[in-house]
Amino acid sequence: MSWDLDQAHQDFQASTRAFTDRQVRPLVEPAEAAGTFPAELWKQLGAAGLLGLTVPEAYGGADGGALPVALLAEELARASGGIAVTALASAYMAAPHIVAHGTEQQRQRWLAALVAGEAVAAIAVTEPDTGSDVARVRTTARRGDDGGWLLAGSKMFITNAGLADVIIVAARTGEPGRAGLSLFLVERDTPGLSLGNPLPKMGWHSSDTREVHLDNVAVAPDALVGAQGRGFYQIMEGFQLERVALAAMGIGHAAECLDLAREYTRQRQAFGEPLTRLQTVRHRLAAMEVELEAARLLTYQAAARLDAGHPEAARSVARAKYLAATAANRIVDDAVQLFGGAGFVEESAVARHYRDARILRIGGGTDEIQLEILTRGLA
Template structure:
């Protein structure tokens, strides 16, 4: 059992870290304050192949293994969680299902522009009345000749307004319940496809999130992903894999906050000595470092199991996502505490990390949903 990254994975780590430090960090505070999307970073991300990590080279992607992908997302989130989620979503919940369930013609058509960074992608599953309960979606897709007509609303969709390719799950046969859903590739702009105003979020302010409305939106029948009735299966299997990216994002956010706390504890003087010489602070840092290491190992294990096509991927990715997100939340809280009152100021990066990390226990499956998945697997 080897716990070390291989040479290729280390190269990816070093490359992404250098890019994050040199290109992302200088503008991260400004983008957060202004709520400015990371548009200026996309060419550089595309040049490094980070917008098509999961796609093979034959289709214009980087063809990275999942561990390398997790490492890259972690390094981006260590500096800017908004950049990490933008990259993660276009890779994991848009390109991944097209690669896995698409026909050869669909893969050839949709994946190269995404993998090369010529366009961004997203995933339309959540609705105003259906989040964790994915089987409760109400968006309809009705066959009409050589097309499906979509009507309904989606909520909390990442990369709207800037994205061009979306995997959308809709109901094709209401009589079959959850088994009557199907998945489609929908391209924007399109008549009847409406991006609603951007959400005013607590964190991740440099990423774009909004609702989506479908108003008699015609989608070519050839854009059906898989077969009719496979929508929920595609969604759940996609989430089994994509949770690795959110776990990696959480680890990266926690790592960024932890490094800020360590740095500040060495600089700040109290009672005639640096903060880091007080045992109370040392214990907080020790617990944070241990939690981050455990979260990272769970995340890398889940990534390795995905590469091995392990049947236990769903369990492992839920464990990684649950633990990493909850651990990172605690690490960020401790980092703010180490900073004292300054941690409550937007002049210090830990304030941003604290806001950004909160959503990791919510999106792509809440912590409560992960516990349900884990328990179900254990009691099977």
């Protein structure tokens, strides 16, 4: 038993941090101001091998697991939540459905391009009146005259919708409930597919988020991802890696804010001496560190258990997602408090992390969903 990363993962973490410092941080403020993901980053991420960590080597990936994804998510989020989630949504929330359930033709068509940063993916499940209750998805897919499918409905809050070359769409092919959902690949510019304007958001300003409309979108028979009627279960399976990534993003936000708060309180003078001379400030920083390390350990454990196929993996993921998201929000709030008025202005880094961290308690499964997972069987 070890509570530390092995050397290979430490090396990966260091290289990922170096990439983030060199390639990502200089682009954060322009991306926030423009409200767009820096397009040049896609191929840079691809060339660094950061978009194919879980993709088999045959398609250009590293054939790795959830722990490297967690390390990547943590480092990217230290720089920017909006930039982090854009890359993670394509590579580790959408693409894994093609890896796990796609046909060989689908894998050949998309995986190498996604790994190289030459294509972008999105996944569209949430609807205007259906969020956490995935089994209630109303978008429909009915057979067309040519044996293909006609998709009709609307999706809401879809990350990467305006950037995606392919969107994985959840639609109902059968009866109400879990057994009636299937997943489909819908390519950009398919007739009947339209997008809303980018949604103004509290945070993740550099992430593209839109409504997706499907007006009898015709797709070929081979657009089906996995088995018909298995979409709900495929989504639940995909949520595990997604939640690890989001938990790790929370760790990144919290770690960055703790570092910033430590530096600021050492330098900021109050009553003739640095803030760190005040016991209440030192104790607050120590409490932030304890909460951060607890969330980090739980997240790394969840990732390792997911990779190992551990029987408690799903519960570990739920614990990590809940704790990391809630801890991140408390830690970034404490950082703003320690910065005082300087932490409340828009251009402050801690203000940006404060805005970005809030969604982590909602996206990928709310706090309430994680607690429900952990209390099943008690009622």
